[in-house]
Amino acid sequence: MHQRRCLQLAAACWISGFSNSVLQSTWTLQMPRCGHRKVDHFFCEVPALLKLSCADTTANEAELFFISVLFLLIPVTLILISYAFIVQAVLRIRSAEGRRKAFGTCGSHLIVVVLFYGTAIYMYLQPPSPASKDRGKMVSLFYGIITPMLNPLIYTLRNKELILLTLLYDVEQ
Template sequence: MSLVNESISEEFILLGFSDRPWLELPLFVVFLVSYILTIFGNMMIILVSRLDAKLHTPMYFFLTNLSVLDLCYTTSTVPQMLINICSTRKVISYGCCVAQLLISLALGSTECFLLGVMSFDRFVAICRPLHYSVIMHHRRCFQLAAACWISGFSNSVLQSTWTLQMPRCGHKEVDHFFCEVPALLKLSCVDTTANEAELFFISVVFLLIPVTLILISYAFIVKAVLRIRSAEGRRKAFGTCGSHLIVVVLFYGTAIYMYLQPPSPASKVQGKMVSLFYAIITPMLNPLIYTLRNKEVKGAFKRLIARAFMKLTFSSRSCFWSLCFIIAIEI
């Protein structure tokens, strides 16, 4: 019981780049701007996808899930990072560290499979267009999304439990910006070979297998798109799939670099910078990639703004005539 109480009252020191204080102000600005853009961009995609009936399709259902993931993922890490940069004591409580580890790992693992499901959706839409509504019906979309979320949270619970059970022998300095499995394993005072092997195996399952399936899907997609006679049809298909491929390269490339490369002292600083990329930059870029290259989303956003403006105008006119009526009665 005393060991449990000791862990609960424990604090971790998040070093980040405290040995390079001249980097803290630029990093604070980058983190803050990226977080604001992430919140605004992903909220816009969620609202537009839900409020516009033309976007009630499997593609935008999965895109909404991705936006929810990115919102929650950044919120689990960035606010604490901003607080620590501004503070002289760069600490995080044991409870907050556990919550951060569980949530960020669960959402990151979920996104690994979700991007694979999104590539499968594009494969069916382009390679099997006549059977698309039969294959990607509402119930199946929900089942695929639920499987991604369940697998992600199951992986998080297992890995977090194994990581937190490792004895630390009083080590509290986490050489990272937030609580992540590789950084916490380095605090252990016992041999972590088994944990690192388990982490490597699970990373292969959650990273390399989806990437392989995505590449196979897009090989078939490219083959099918090249058969389209219409230049406009080819352009639209490549535009939609191109957005997804950019997201895939950004997310999986940085995650594979972080979790599947052999550990070395020279890669320590690079690892921290790479983790910032997939934890902060990628969630910010996802809405920009999907909206700037997607006419449907931009059109839906314009329609949403037009409806809001019309309602505001009608409400203002109603208030004006109501005020005139009240004045007339008083006179």
């Protein structure tokens, strides 16, 4: 990938994420609040703040659902498709040791993807219900704290193996 394309993709991610945050926060904070209620959540996320409103939040919830599909389902689908291509490439590696290392590296990356997207999808794309209130708090810890803490460990420890694996694959070709 050319450096310019990489910068464009990174800029698109930053700009769309920032724009989404500003819009969601602005719309949510403009909703009227009912008295002096507390946010019953670990984080001041949009769904938790919408529960504090006295007004009808149907439009905000629909918009949040649409944005969640856009920012969660589309990327995770593209990631899973790319992993299918990676699996095809790994299966073409001749040595069993090379395949084992590749699957180990990809497997750890895939675990982080599933932890992050799985919990975020569960949190933002489930229908609202009073029974899911406490579960939502715990689930938000995974995509908000646990997964980001695991990322540096997995990506730094496994990248050395990935570089060696790439060199091994190039030598076998």
